Amino acid sequence: MLLAAGLMSAGCTYAGPLKWVTLGDAAYAELRKTVPQATAKASRAGQNEALHVVPLDEDLLPLLSAAVHRDLKRCGGFFVHNTEGDAMQAIAGAPVAVAALTRPSYTIDNQTTVNSLLPQLQESNITQTIVDMSSFANRYYKTVNGSDAANWLKQKWTTMASGRSDITVTQFAHTGYNQTSVILTISGTDNGSEVIVLGAHLDSINLSGNGETSHSPGADDDASGIASLTEALRVMINTGYKPRRTIKFIGYAAEEAGLLGSQDIAANFKNSAVNVVGVMQLDMTNYKGSVNDIYIYTDYTDSLQNDFVAKLAATYLPALKVGYDKCGYGCSDHASWNAKGYPASLPFEAAFNRDNPYIHTANDTYANSGNQAAHALKFARLAAAYAVELGSDGPGTPGGTDKVETFTGSLAAGQQKSYGPFKAGIGTFKAETSGTGDADLYVRKSAVPTTSTYTCKSDGSSATEVCSFSMTANGDVYVLVRGYTSTSYALKVTYKPQ
Ligand code: BES
Ligand code: ZN
Numbered sequence: 001m002l003l004a005a006g007l008m009s010a011g012c013t014y015a016g017p018l019k020w021v022t023l024g025d026a027a028y029a030e031l032r033k034t035v036p037q038a039t040a041k042a043s044r045a046g047q048n049e050a051l052h053v054v055p056l057d058e059d060l061l062p063l064l065s066a067a068v069h070r071d072l073k074r075c076g077g078f079f080v081h082n083t084e085g086d087a088m089q090a091i092a093g094a095p096v097a098v099a100a101l102t103r104p105s106y107t108i109d110n111q112t113t114v115n116s117l118l119p120q121l122q123e124s125n126i127t128q129t130i131v132d133m134s135s136f137a138n139r140y141y142k143t144v145n146g147s148d149a150a151n152w153l154k155q156k157w158t159t160m161a162s163g164r165s166d167i168t169v170t171q172f173a174h175t176g177y178n179q180t181s182v183i184l185t186i187s188g189t190d191n192g193s194e195v196i197v198l199g200a201h202l203d204s205i206n207l208s209g210n211g212e213t214s215h216s217p218g219a220d221d222d223a224s225g226i227a228s229l230t231e232a233l234r235v236m237i238n239t240g241y242k243p244r245r246t247i248k249f250i251g252y253a254a255e256e257a258g259l260l261g262s263q264d265i266a267a268n269f270k271n272s273a274v275n276v277v278g279v280m281q282l283d284m285t286n287y288k289g290s291v292n293d294i295y296i297y298t299d300y301t302d303s304l305q306n307d308f309v310a311k312l313a314a315t316y317l318p319a320l321k322v323g324y325d326k327c328g329y330g331c332s333d334h335a336s337w338n339a340k341g342y343p344a345s346l347p348f349e350a351a352f353n354r355d356n357p358y359i360h361t362a363n364d365t366y367a368n369s370g371n372q373a374a375h376a377l378k379f380a381r382l383a384a385a386y387a388v389e390l391g392s393d394g395p396g397t398p399g400g401t402d403k404v405e406t407f408t409g410s411l412a413a414g415q416q417k418s419y420g421p422f423k424a425g426i427g428t429f430k431a432e433t434s435g436t437g438d439a440d441l442y443v444r445k446s447a448v449p450t451t452s453t454y455t456c457k458s459d460g461s462s463a464t465e466v467c468s469f470s471m472t473a474n475g476d477v478y479v480l481v482r483g484y485t486s487t488s489y490a491l492k493v494t495y496k497p498q
Contacts, residue, residue, distance in 0.1 A: 017176075019058045020087035021258065023078035024329035025049040027068050034067040035060055041084070044091045048299060051091040051329065055084070061258065065360070066207040077330030079339075080258025082176075090339060102194055102277050103343075106308040108315050110392045113241065114385050118316060120235045121380050126373035129156075129227035130286065130366050134217035139204040141179040141254035141261075143212050146203060150180045153202055153226065153251045157184045160230075160237055167237070172253075174264050179203060179253040181261040184233065188246040190426055190472050191394030195246045195269075197279045197342075198232070198383055199262065199333055200225030201255030207360045215362035220349070220369050224376045225282035226251055231377070232384035243391030245277065252333050255283070256360075262333035270340045278305055278390050279344035281334035284359070285379035286369045289350035292323035293378055297352075299326040300335045302343035309345050309386065316385045320378055325352045347382055349375060395426050395474065395498070402427075407491040411439070411483030418448045419491065421476035427496030430468035431479045437487030441465035442480040449480045463489050474498040 023031065024046065031038050031054065038060070040052040056064070061080065081087040132152070133139070139149040154171050161167035166187045171180035182202065188194065204218025217223075229249055253261035269276055294313055296306050313322050325348070329335070334344035349355065358364045369375075409417055422429070433439050440459035442449035449455070455477075458465035461484075471477070481491060 017058050019056055019061070019258075020081040020084050021054045021056050021061070021064070021078050022081065022087050022090045022330070023052055023054065025052070027064070027078055027329070028052045028054065030067040031064050034063050042088060042091065046091065046329065048326070049329065053084070053087040053091055062205075062207060062210070065205070065256070077328055077332070077335065078258055079263065079330045079335070080260060102275055103304070104277050104390055104393060106304065106311070108311060108389055110389050113392065114316055114388050117235050117239055117241070117384055117388065118381050120238065121231050121377060121384065123373045123377045125231045125234060126227040126376045126380060127366070129230050130219050130223045130373060130376070133223035133226060134219040134366060138206065138210065138214050138216040139202060139218055140210040140214065140216060141177045141203045141257050143210070145212065146179040150182055150202055150251070150253060154180075154182045156230070157182065157233070157249070160234060164237065166242065172261070172265060174253055174261060177254060181253045181265060182251040184249040186236075186243055186247045188244050188391070188394075189242050191244040192246045193275055194394075195248060195274055195276045196387060196390045197248045197250060197276055197337070198229050198282070198387060199250040199252055199279065200229050200282045201261070201333055202226055202251035203254055203256050203261075204364070205256035205360055206362060216360070217362065217365050218359075219364050219366045220284050220287050220356045221359040221364055222255070222283045224284060224286035224349075224369070227373065228282050228285045228376045228380040229383055231380040232387060235384060236387065241388065243387070244394040245391050247387055247391050255333050259330060259333055259336050262336035266336040266340045266342065276337070276342045279334060279337040279342055280309070280383060280386050281332055281344060281346045282379055282383060283332040283346065284349045284356060286373055286376035287349050287356035288370070288375045289354035289356065290323065291321065292351070293320040293375075294382065295323045295325045295348045295351055297327050297346040297348055298324055299328065300338045301345050302338070305343040305345050309347060309382070312385045312389060313382060317378060317381055323351060327352050347379060402494050403497045405493045408489065409481065409491070410488045411481065411486065413483050413485050416480055416482040418478055418480045419493070420448070420478035422479070422493055422495055423474070423498050424471050424477045425474050425496040425498040426471050428468055429471050429477050429495040430466065431491065431493050432466040433463055433481060433489045433491050435463035435487055435489035437463055438484040439463040439465060439487040439489045440482045440484050441467050442482070443467045443469070444478050444480075445475050448478045451482060459484070463487050471496070
């Protein structure tokens with residue numbers, strides 16, 4: 001209110017760069033009250049409300065957030081774009097096709113791994129991360145503190161991943177501000193082109209102003225989301241979990257400034273045709289404002305994946321109560337992925353109108369989340385279950401049933417017989433013989449083996465031989481049995497079907 005009054009009466013002139021904002025009806029009405037000169041350049045029907053494109057001085061953006069929060073008592077999200085074309089495209093409503101989007105099976109078939117991992121997650125570690133992050137005076141996207149906070153997270157994740165050559169941590173630089181996003185990547189072992197993203201925003205904001213030393217601890221919004229993800233990550237690393245799909249943990253820059261960091265990253269992935277098969281956003285996980293524990297937000301998210309998230313909660317966190325709600329257009333980073341056609345979900349701490357009343361102020365502290373992180377721990381567990389269940393999938397379903405084929409035969413000394421092709425999928429391929437006399441075993445990918453060309457051989461001095469290797473892609477496999485002396489044998493071939 002103060003800010004808006006100041007703007008009008010003092011007739012301030014703002015000289016920030018011109019931005020293009022897309023926003024919903026309700027937020028647009030608020031903007032018009034606060035900044036009457038703001039006028040929609042275009043409007044179009046959206047998912048639940050009409051959407052508008054408004055050119056706006058960057059310096060006026062905080063007024064928009066403040067007005068929406070104050071008057072609507074809700075978040076009225078928006079996307080900030082650099083160009084009119086980007087904004088127009090954002091409200092165009094055309095279905096967004098994603099290159100090579102793979103729909104996961106959403107089966108729950110990694111109970112052993114997930115159940116051994118979940119009890120290891122600890123509230124105290126979540127508390128530590130929240131307290132550490134909220135000890136920066138602010139994490140505003142344009143301040144030195146805001147950049148330092150991103151560097152701190154990069155350092156924390158790098159230390160956690162030390163000793164794992166399959167994990168990298170990078171900083172994603174953005175244009176127009178110094179705060180980076182932070183991306184930790186666990187490369188998938190054999191299905192790495194399929195990517196899972198778990199994200200939270202690392203920035204914070206104070207709607208009464210954002211100087212270098214302004215206070216916006218953002219303990220709940222959204223140190224809690226980063227902390228929940230970090231604890232899931234810690235246990236995944238600690239247990240030596242190696243995913244088949246690639247898993248990325250992302251701390252986004254500049255969410256509070258209009259989803260800037262996540263829009264950049266989602267656009268970058270889309271342009272490179274990255275096959276992101278699932279996105280989970282954790283934004284506010286530690287304030288228990290409602291009777292249910294986890295609220296799955298159903299707007300601007302993917303309903304099939306949301307059903308999967310509910311199934312994960314029912315399977316792995318059966319004591320928890322799950323509710324549903326909506327948060328409107330552009331309310332957090334999941335919306336950036338959703339806008340690019342990627343399936344995203346947002347499990348949230350409370351019903352929409354029962355969320356933490358202290359966010360975006362100097363009072364969003366750990367103390368004002370009740371001095372506990374038990375609530376955020378539920379989301380850490382949900383995130384770990386999500387990462388492992390989706391992360392463990394790949395063609396050939398190694399979790400699935402082996403195909404077993406058996407044969408018997410007799411060979412004279414020097415005689416040989418070939419079998420196959422066996423249509424093998426990703427996983428272990430194994431051939432074994434038993435019997436009388438001396439049989440030797442040769443196995444080869446893609447062609448019939450000879451005694452000098454093979455992928456694997458076993459030529460001991462009996463009929464008991466075994467040969468196994470791992471298939472990293474679907475392929476034909478051939479087996480050759482040779483009588484070194486005369487032999488009567490049984491051959492057993494075990495492999496994952498394609
Ligand atoms: N964490 C909030 C979103 C939120 C707040 C969801 C309350 C549900 C209840 C997020 O960081 C935020 O503040 N978003 C802005 C929009 C953004 C584009 C500036 C908002 O909702 O005003
Ligand atoms: Zn947030």
